[in-house]
Amino acid sequence: MDRLARVFSQQDEFIVLDGGFRDEYETFKSLDSLPAEKLQRFQQLTVKLLEDLEQPHDREKCAETSRNLREEGNNMFRGSHDSERVLKACRLYTGAVFEAEDAKDELALAFANRGMALQEYGFFREAYDDCANALECGYPERLRHKVIMRQAHCAWKLQKIESLEEHLSCLEQQQLNETFLLQLEDLKEKLQLLKNQPKGQETQKGDDSRVLEEITTDPGQRGRYMVAKETINQGKIIFSERASCFVPLEQRLICQQCAASLMSAPIPCCKCHQRVVYCSRKCRQAHSAIHKYECAAYQRDLLKLLGVSHLALRLVLAYMPQMMPQLQDSTSAQEIWDKIINLAKTSDTGETAPEFLQSLRMVSHLEQASQAELVYHILCANLLQFYLKEHTMFFDQFRSASASTQEWQLITSALILRSAGQLLSNGHVGDALLPVGLEPNEFALLQPDMWQKPRHLKIGQLHNLAHSELITAINLPYLSLCNHACAPSIRTKFDGCSVVNYAAKDILAGEEIFNCYTRDYRNSLKLQRSEPLKEVYKFQCNCDKCTRTDPDQDYLSFHRYRCEKTNCRQKFLPDVEIQRNNLSWWLPSNADNPIICTVCKERQEFPWYNEFLDLIESFADSSQRHALFKAFDDLDKWLVDHHSLKRNLAEELITVCFVEIDEGTLLDEVEYENLARIIRKQLDGTAAQCGDTSMEYITQMTYLWDLIALKKCQSSKKEHLQLKGKLEYLASEHREVFLNYYNDFIEQQCK
Ligand SMILES: C[S@@+](CC[C@H](N)C(=O)[O-])C[C@H]1O[C@@H](n2cnc3c(N)ncnc32)[C@H](O)[C@@H]1O
Numbered sequence: 001m002d003r004l005a006r007v008f009s010q011q012d013e014f015i016v017l018d019g020g021f022r023d024e025y026e027t028f029k030s031l032d033s034l035p036a037e038k039l040q041r042f043q044q045l046t047v048k049l050l051e052d053l054e055q056p057h058d059r060e061k062c063a064e065t066s067r068n069l070r071e072e073g074n075n076m077f078r079g080s081h082d083s084e085r086v087l088k089a090c091r092l093y094t095g096a097v098f099e100a101e102d103a104k105d106e107l108a109l110a111f112a113n114r115g116m117a118l119q120e121y122g123f124f125r126e127a128y129d130d131c132a133n134a135l136e137c138g139y140p141e142r143l144r145h146k147v148i149m150r151q152a153h154c155a156w157k158l159q160k161i162e163s164l165e166e167h168l169s170c171l172e173q174q175q176l177n178e179t180f181l182l183q184l185e186d187l188k189e190k191l192q193l194l195k196n197q198p199k200g201q202e203t204q205k206g207d208d209s210r211v212l213e214e215i216t217t218d219p220g221q222r223g224r225y226m227v228a229k230e231t232i233n234q235g236k237i238i239f240s241e242r243a244s245c246f247v248p249l250e251q252r253l254i255c256q257q258c259a260a261s262l263m264s265a266p267i268p269c270c271k272c273h274q275r276v277v278y279c280s281r282k283c284r285q286a287h288s289a290i291h292k293y294e295c296a297a298y299q300r301d302l303l304k305l306l307g308v309s310h311l312a313l314r315l316v317l318a319y320m321p322q323m324m325p326q327l328q329d330s331t332s333a334q335e336i337w338d339k340i341i342n343l344a345k346t347s348d349t350g351e352t353a354p355e356f357l358q359s360l361r362m363v364s365h366l367e368q369a370s371q372a373e374l375v376y377h378i379l380c381a382n383l384l385q386f387y388l389k390e391h392t393m394f395f396d397q398f399r400s401a402s403a404s405t406q407e408w409q410l411i412t413s414a415l416i417l418r419s420a421g422q423l424l425s426n427g428h429v430g431d432a433l434l435p436v437g438l439e440p441n442e443f444a445l446l447q448p449d450m451w452q453k454p455r456h457l458k459i460g461q462l463h464n465l466a467h468s469e470l471i472t473a474i475n476l477p478y479l480s481l482c483n484h485a486c487a488p489s490i491r492t493k494f495d496g497c498s499v500v501n502y503a504a505k506d507i508l509a510g511e512e513i514f515n516c517y518t519r520d521y522r523n524s525l526k527l528q529r530s531e532p533l534k535e536v537y538k539f540q541c542n543c544d545k546c547t548r549t550d551p552d553q554d555y556l557s558f559h560r561y562r563c564e565k566t567n568c569r570q571k572f573l574p575d576v577e578i579q580r581n582n583l584s585w586w587l588p589s590n591a592d593n594p595i596i597c598t599v600c601k602e603r604q605e606f607p608w609y610n611e612f613l614d615l616i617e618s619f620a621d622s623s624q625r626h627a628l629f630k631a632f633d634d635l636d637k638w639l640v641d642h643h644s645l646k647r648n649l650a651e652e653l654i655t656v657c658f659v660e661i662d663e664g665t666l667l668d669e670v671e672y673e674n675l676a677r678i679i680r681k682q683l684d685g686t687a688a689q690c691g692d693t694s695m696e697y698i699t700q701m702t703y704l705w706d707l708i709a710l711k712k713c714q715s716s717k718k719e720h721l722q723l724k725g726k727l728e729y730l731a732s733e734h735r736e737v738f739l740n741y742y743n744d745f746i747e748q749q750c751k
Contacts, residue, residue, distance in 0.1 A: 004305045007049045008379045014042040015375050021367050024414040024421070025337040027378055032410060046386045053300035055273065059103050066100035069093070070110050077117055084448045089117040091446040094266065098441070102270045108137035112147055118265055119154055122454045126265035128154035128163075129281045133267060145174045149183055156190050164191050212238050213513055215481055221539055223363055225483040226513040232503045238490060238513065239478065242498040244355055245314040246474035249429065251275060251304050253441065256291065257283035259472050259496040261432045262733045264445040264454070272298035274441070290317050296391040302383075308427060309380035311473050312419035316412060319356035321397065328400070333407035337414065358477035359422070365538040366421030381417035385409055423473075425537050426480040430472040430494035431695060433465045433734050456740045463658050463706050465737070466699040472497070485514035485543035486521040486529055491693055495731040502729075504691065514543070521545040522554045522689050527581045552576055558689050559583045560640035561595065561604065568600035571640055586645060608638060612649060619656045620665065628653065629674040642685040650682035654703050667712075676713035679704045693729045701726060705738075709745035720746055 014034060021027065034042065073092035076085055093114035100107035115130030131151035139147055152167035168191060171184050212232050217224045232238055248254050254261045255278050266277040267284055269291060275298045276291065278284040294317070297303050303310040326343065330336040344360040366374065388394040389409060398408040435444050444465075445451065452458045457465075476499055482490065490513060491504040507513060517537060518529040526546055533541050545551060556573045563570050574583055575598050582590050586609065595604045608631070615628040632653060639646045657675050661667070667675065683692075683700055690696040701723055707713045708720065724742055727735050 003049065003052055007045050008376065011042055011045050011379055011382075012375055014038060015378055017371065017374065021369075021374055024366070024381075024418040025333070025410070027417065028382075028410050028413045029333075031378070031382070043386065046383055047390070049383070050300065050302070050387060050390065053302055055300065057101070057273075059101070062099055062101045063103035063106045066096045066103060066106040066110055069096035069099055070106070070113055073113060073117070077113070077120075081120060083121060083451075083453060086117055086121045087446060087448040087451060090114060090121060090123075090264065091443075091448070093117055094443065094446060098266075098268050098274045100270070101273065104137045104270075107270060108134045108139040111137060112139055114265060115147070115150060119150060121264075123264045124154040124157040125280070128158065129267065130265055132281060145171060145176060145180060148174075149180060149187075152187050153183075156187060156194065159194060161191070161194055164194070212236075222483055224481050226481050228507045228509055228511050228513055230509045232507040234503050234506050236503045238501045238503055238507075240498060240500045241476050241478045243474050243476050244497075245311065245318050245359075246430070246472045246497050247303070247311045247314060249470055249473055251440070252471050253277045253443070254432075254471055255279035255283050255496075257287040259430065259432075259474075260733055261434060261471060262445050262455075262737070263443050266443055269295060269298070271295055273301075275301065289321075290314060293317050293388060293392045293394050297384075297387055302387065306380050306384070308423045308473065309377065309384060309416060309420045311423055311427060311475060312381070312416050313384050315359055315419040315423075315475060316415045317394075319359065320412075320415075322354065322356045324397070324401070328398075329402050331402045333403060333410045336403060336407065336411050340411075340415070355477060359419070359475060362422040362426040362477055362480055364418065364421035365425055366417075368538050369421075369424075377417055377420045381413045381420065384416050385413040388412065423475065426475070426477070428474050428476050428479065428492075428499075429470045430474050430497075430499075431468050432471045432494065432731060433695075433699065434467050434469050434471075435464050436467045455737050456744060457737060459745050460661070460706050460710050462702040462709070462738070462741050464662075465734070466702040468695040468699050479515065482513055482515035484517045484533065484537065484539075484541065485512075486516060486518070486526075486541060486545040487514070487543065488516035488520060489514045491691065491729070493729050493731070496733070502693070521551075522558070525555055525576060525581055525583075526551040527576075556583075558642055558644040560643060561597070562638050562640055563597040563600060563602065564604055564606070564638060565597065565600055565602045568597060568602065570597070570599040572598045574598065584644075586648070606638070608634065613652075616652055616656050619653075619660055625667070625671055629671070629678070632678055642688045644685075644689060647682055647685040647689070650678050650685070651700070654679055654682065654700075658703060658706075672707060672712040673714070676704065676707050676715075679707070693726060695729075698726055698729060705741065705746065708749065709741065711749070715749070720749070 015031065017027075031042075032039070069092050073089045073096060076092060077089035079085055093110055096110035097107065097114060100110050111130045112134035115127045115134060118124075118130060119127035128151055131147045131154070134147050135144060148167050148170055152164055152171065155164040155167060164187070168184065168187055171180075176184060212229055213226050214229050215224050216227050228238075246259060248256070248259075252261075253266060255263065255266075256276055257278055260279040260283075263277070263279045266279065267281065268274050269276040269278075269284075272295050276295075278287065294303065294313075303313075306313075323340070323343070327336050327339055330339055340360065343357060346357070366377070369377070394412075395405050395408060398405055401408065435447060435450065438444060438447075445455070447464075450457055450461045450464055472494070474494075474497065479492065479499060479501065489504055489507050489511070490501040492515070493500045493502065518524065518532055521529075530541060530546070533539060545554070556576070560571060560573055563572060574595050576583070578596055580593055582593055583595070584590055585593050585595055595606075596602070597604060612628075612631050612635070615624055615631055618624040619628065632650065635643075635646050635649065654675070657667070679700065683697060683704070686692075686694065686697045686700055704713075704715075705723060708715045720742075724746075727738050727742075730738060
């Protein structure tokens with residue numbers, strides 16, 4: 001980052017924005033028209049930066065590290081084949097696959113061995129892919145029949161008749177020993193059985209594809225927005241959208257094509273130093289049209305430095321081929337740019353318009369950005385365009401176009417800048433559930449302590465998925481048409497690179513459908529929301545919640561106290577102004593912001609707070625636990641209704657309890673019931689403040705599921721079904737895991 005900041009601060013002085021920002025094209029045109037010597041100095045800095053980012057690569061070292069990990073995997077696999085050891089071997093082999101990088105011989109062996117372990121564990125689709133990976137990387141000729149046999153076996157398990165036929169016919173042409181001949185005969189019989197099997201009925205999809213919403217335009221600042229065409233009941237799906245452009249946040253190792261976060265056999269790009277992975281060969285193939293232009297940037301670890309401009313680059317890489325038919329006859333950069341702007345002005349805004357057109361039409365407030373912010377985005381766009389020119393074949397696609405390559409370079413810089421500006425006020429971030437405390441280079445499905453078989457957790461392990469993280473920055477131009485209100489009308493479920501939007505309440509015909517760009521009115525003060533809305537989205541919120549006489553009443557209802565002074569003991573709501581708009585005094589950053597009783601004006605000392613934390617610390621000591629549960633109940637004396645601190649303290653208590661349980665501490669019956677009671681109370685508080693379909697609710701719910709699965713608390717069938725109903729709001733990869741857990745351990749208790 002330092003290096004980038006240094007170069008950008010040197011390049012800064014070359015950017016002259018006399019007369020302000022006109023548009024993206026004019027900005028780069030004026031940069032291009034700098035005196036030749038200046039322009040050369042400016043671009044030399046870019047060249048030097050890209051050179052400096054190059055990283056040394058020692059293939060020998062990679063091969064050695066990979067070999068060692070593979071051997072460790074072999075030792076693990078050679079022992080007993082209990083499922084935990086097999087999964088440990090898969091994890092070690094995954095390390096070998098990653099570390100091999102482009103040391104192809106080692107890579108082939110690592111893939112082959114991982115395929116063997118995955119097959120043993122029951123991940124047949126992934127094992128099949130790994131066999132293909134091993135063969136592709138040049139697995140030794142004399143042993144290839146072993147890998148093909150394994151592939152055939154997986155194809156049989158996956159009921160892929162054509163692939164099975166193909167592999168068997170390939171094996172028939174090989175010289176096989178007796179054991180392999182027997183296996184071949186066996187698989188041939190299995191193939192016949194598969195072929196004779198009656199075909200499964202095609203399931204009819206219900207046709208509920210009525211469009212419930214439409215886009216309207218306000219000529220003023222509010223621009224386009226979404227309204228309900230008919231009454232939409234709470235919980236109904238309003239619309240879904242699949243994004244073709246997203247980037248992993250914080251260099252997270254999720255599938256670059258489908259954003260899957262639960263991977264048992266991640267396939268890395270072997271060239272870009274373990275920074276890019278796919279969940280399958282299919283995804284790797286589908287992403288190759290983008291990755292061929294990004295690989296060299298990942299090799300230099302350039303993209304993590306560029307924030308929103310990386311996503312902007314993806315938009316340009318993905319949409320350029322779709323725009324080309326309309327642009328390729330233009331003879332000058334000016335003409336191309338005018339056509340792009342005209343495309344963006346056409347009126348077709350619906351869900352059915354191609355994604356690139358929907359994206360071209362997204363609003364941008366770049367003209368209102370500060371000079372420093374603007375210059376930063378200009379320099380990022382310039383850097384990326386220069387990178388594409390020097391290190392990729394990106395500009396080859398313009399060879400048959402009428403305008404010159406230089407003109408396409410200008411257009412590319414301008415488009416990256418334009419997309420970045422649009423994404424600043426239209427981009428979204430997607431979340432997913434991940435195991436608590438997972439290292440960035442570890443994979444959830446390969447954690448041996450958690451799983452009993454593929455996608456089936458061990459009993460009592462669901463809470464280890466109780467951690468929601470932001471994993472993608474994602475372009476969803478249709479969802480972006482929703483304007484903001486502090487009480488959103490939708491609940492957005494992120495499912496990989498798709499979203500499903502549910503009605504968060506009943507919406508009447510003709511009513512506007514709002515998203516919420518910030519924390520909502522129950523989770524923030526008006527002032528805390530209005531700053532980012534002004535800063536990032538450039539408007540002042542006039543929604544119902546912000547314009548009522550007491551705009552903070554809902555948030556404050558989660559901050560009601562009873563005064564601790566004996567001569568007062570009145571219920572009070574803190575005064576937002578006196579509290580300097582920050583009521584979370586328990587956070588270390590707010591330590592100098594004590595709460596004052598608005599009735600007696602006395603400062604509150606909250607002695608019970610530290611006492612409670614001390615009791616949590618000594619949770620392992622069974623003699624203290626009773627006092628802790630009692631202290632939790634006593635919080636009701638000072639924290640009124642669903643005070644948000646009560647939720648926080650419940651969370652601390654529940655987390656510590658489960659850490660102890662995971663480490664083997666056994667609670668007695670009463671303690672478990674107490675714990676279940678606290679979790680239920682916590683869920684009630686979460687439902688009140690965040691909603692009972694929120695990620696907060698779902699993550700907290702996992703603790704109760706574990707106690708029910710372990711038969712450690714009383715629960716009713718009604719409660720089980722209520723909890724099961726929340727699965728709807730999970731991404732499909734997680735829903736499968738939760739549903740397996742329900743079926744494995746909870747369903748039977750309903751009978
Ligand atoms: C994600 S876009 C929403 C769609 C946008 N109205 C359009 O025409 O494309 C965000 C921008 O819409 C405008 N906007 C969104 N909500 C608004 C509101 N409640 N009041 C005024 N403007 C709003 C702001 O310009 C904001 O930067």
